[in-house]
Amino acid sequence: MNPVIRPMKFSKIIILAIVLFVPGFLYLLMENLGRHEYVKLPIYGQKSLSGEMRRVMGREVPDTLYHQLKPLQLTNWDGRPVSWMQSDSIISVAHLIYNADSAFSDIALDYMDRLATKFASKTSVHLYSITVDPNDNVAVLQKMANRFGDLERRKWHIVGNPSIDMLQYAREQMLLNASRDTKDSTKFLIDDQIILIDGKHRIRGFYPLSQHTELKRLEDEIKLQLVEEVRDNPMRVEKS
The missing domain is CATH 3.40.30.10 (Glutaredoxin)
Structure with a gap:
């Protein structure tokens, strides 16, 4: 009986871990990767670089x-x-x-x-x-x-x-x-x-x-x- 019971208990632990941790992981993933993904209208007219840098989502990018x-x-x-x-x-x-x-x-x-x-x-x-x-x-x-x-x-x-x-x-x-x-x-x-x-x-x-x-x-x-x-x-x- 023991060889059968142990795999069943182990499977329940795995399922419980998925139920508890996966939603939280997905939420954190969406917060960090998806929160800035929304539609923005274009900006018309001439563009130029200011010569300075600014931080966007943790990265340094040229200021426009x-x-x-x-x-x-x-x-x-x-x-x-x-x-x-x-x-x-x-x-x-x-x-x-x-x-x-x-x-x-x-x-x-x-x-x-x-x-x-x-x-x-x-x-x-x-x-x-x-x-x-x-x-x-x-x-x-x-x-x-x-x-x-x-x-x-x-x-x-x-x-x-x-x-x-x-x-x-x-x-x-x-x-x-x-x-x-x-x-x-x-x-x-x-x-x-x-x-x-x-x-x-x-x-x-x-x-x-x-x-x-x-x-x-x-x-x-x-x-x-x-x-x-x-x-x-x-x-x-x-x-x-």
Whole structure:
């Protein structure tokens, strides 16, 4: 009997050890190998090395400098100053418009109206409709804003600054095509793109307004970027 009993007892010990130790081992493995594996959006624009090193998951890696939008002082439709790209706790959704454009600009504003309503409860998501026309003064911006309700609560800013060359800024900073129409100087040629900008003022996505699937992607990627901001800076986002 003993030769039979001993192997059975030994097998039970092995099974018990597996039940007790394998789940813990798998948990530790996932904690160490899988905790940083989540989807991140690309970062657009020129990149360069800072010449310094930083530690990532226990390894020294070269520090990368990414394209960051420069801050501006803009004026909102209600006359209040707006500090563009000066907060480090805001996810920005932005596009170009001008009042005399009854085609793309009107369509873009209608879409931003819906987007602003959808993300009204997200305190760190702000929307910016930026005019490139220096003739679009506060009165003109207010006329555009009057088509929509309660922009302030939904953190939607219709802004401009006639003292700034917004066409140049759009090209160099927002990485959008923007220029005067050579056939009619009162008109502008502007991209139909909406851009997503993270809390570090880096461009994380371009979304053509003319493509419904791209607009759905924008809405999904705003949520994805919110998750990244919380993971990277939970206290900063909480205070925003």
